[in-house]
Amino acid sequence: MIRYSIITILLLLAAFIVQQFLPAFTGLHHSRILLVQLVFLCCAVTVGQPTMLLLAFIGGFFWDAQCALGPHGGDPEVYTQQVENLRFGYSILLFGGMGFLMQGIQPLFKQGKWQFSALLSGIAVLLYLAAEYTIINFVRGDFTLSQATMRQMGYTAILTMLFSPVIFWMLFRIAGICDHSINPEAGRRRRRTR
Amino acid sequence: MKPLNLIALLLFLGGAVWALTRSDRSVREIQNAYYAAMSPFLKSGSKMETQARAFLQETRHSKELEAELEATREQLGRLRLIESRFRALEYENVQLRHALDFKKATRFDVVAARVIRRNPATWWQTVEIDSGSKRRVGTQLAVLSNEGLVGKIDRIDSGGERSSVLLLTDEKCQVSARVEGSPEVGILSGQRGGFDGEPMLRLRFLSPNAAVRPGQRVFTTGRGGIFQANIPLGTIDSVEKGALDSEALVRPSVNFADLGAVFVVLSADS
Numbered sequence: 092m093i094r095y096s097i098i099t100i101l102l103l104l105a106a107f108i109v110q111q112f113l114p115a116f117t118g119l120h121h122s123r124i125l126l127v128q129l130v131f132l133c134c135a136v137t138v139g140q141p142t143m144l145l146l147a148f149i150g151g152f153f154w155d156a157q158c159a160l161g162p163h164g165g166d167p168e169v170y171t172q173q174v175e176n177l178r179f180g181y182s183i184l185l186f187g188g189m190g191f192l193m194q195g196i197q198p199l200f201k202q203g204k205w206q207f208s209a210l211l212s213g214i215a216v217l218l219y220l221a222a223e224y225t226i227i228n229f230v231r232g233d234f235t236l237s238q239a240t241m242r243q244m245g246y247t248a249i250l251t252m253l254f255s256p257v258i259f260w261m262l263f264r265i266a267g268i269c270d271h272s273i274n275p276e277a278g279r280r281r282r283r284t285r
Numbered sequence: 286m287k288p289l290n291l292i293a294l295l296l297f298l299g300g301a302v303w304a305l306t307r308s309d310r311s312v313r314e315i316q317n318a319y320y321a322a323m324s325p326f327l328k329s330g331s332k333m334e335t336q337a338r339a340f341l342q343e344t345r346h347s348k349e350l351e352a353e354l355e356a357t358r359e360q361l362g363r364l365r366l367i368e369s370r371f372r373a374l375e376y377e378n379v380q381l382r383h384a385l386d387f388k389k390a391t392r393f394d395v396v397a398a399r400v401i402r403r404n405p406a407t408w409w410q411t412v413e414i415d416s417g418s419k420r421r422v423g424t425q426l427a428v429l430s431n432e433g434l435v436g437k438i439d440r441i442d443s444g445g446e447r448s449s450v451l452l453l454t455d456e457k458c459q460v461s462a463r464v465e466g467s468p469e470v471g472i473l474s475g476q477r478g479g480f481d482g483e484p485m486l487r488l489r490f491l492s493p494n495a496a497v498r499p500g501q502r503v504f505t506t507g508r509g510g511i512f513q514a515n516i517p518l519g520t521i522d523s524v525e526k527g528a529l530d531s532e533a534l535v536r537p538s539v540n541f542a543d544l545g546a547v548f549v550v551l552s553a554d555s
Contacts, residue, residue: 108326110405112334117542123405141293148300155304156319158406159312160457161439164425169509170472174457179312180304187297220407227408227477231456240478247407 122246151183213252365431433517433538
């Protein structure tokens, strides 16, 4: 269990490195595969709440460290209405929220129905992007939501979701190596049918 | 709720509050530490990417020709930049002569850099370039291409070899701008969520009856302490007049989808 938890943390950190080299799909409204969020979501459904919260903190903290922008820096007399920055650390709460959402269907995952979790990972990514965009609008004012933005969020969620079976396959393999069962009820049922 | 889960939740919330209350300075320190840890991976990744690209191109060009072409491109970019500056200076000179007010000529001291990659964020428009503090690049310096203003330096890596550029297409990159052939000045910035096709810029705070029309060119004013004057920004695409102020949509002069070599302005207006 501890070995598995440590490996999920390492996997999340590895996702940060790989994410740097994943380009945006310009033909699909600049949508991209959000690997960090995907790895977190898939791991969140396989671990207990304390580990999920630790992963959410690490994921959100490093995501903000990667994306935070600096202050404007210009003359405030010329730039009277400067665009606000989002506070460092907001992603931690978003990651936490997504994690709780994934844990909501953990009973189904434990029964071996990982397909529901894969589907929910897409929905969670969509909600994450929508929440992030809403926060930007709330902080900066002047609410705008174009069709292109909606399509970008939709395509990003779908593209990310399509990769979730690969991450689940990896997690099953890792759990096997660590002698840890991430879906014990399904395992029990398999043994009974034999 | 199990006691362990409750403790974990409280610790999580405590950690989130701690992160949310960090000052700008500590955030920069955290970012520096993050990118310092990432640096070896980014370096080797970029090297592999460059090698792969070079390998693919080798089928068409010899390495020698490729290096020559790259040097010529850089030189062409630099010359175009100088040419555009000369045009701007010529215009400025005419204006100054008219006003019988002579001013020292403007000089640009630039460093050429290559765009390594786009940062993997959904809502922020930033790219990374291969020049940092080792080549005298600092934060808040203007970044140009041979077509016009690209953005400004947002962050320098602690290793001093890379820096992050906030693109003009980002909502947060604000530039004091003027419309050619009119007294109108405003603030130009990117659009939130403007990802459909070619990105457009918003020129805000123009006067309510602004005498501007599509096709007019937009340049930096030089006010605000970040960007030098007369750098091309784009061309007016449409104008929307309001009761209190007017807004214009501006087509950027730079092709942001194809950013290769850029120039960081180290000093100007000496």
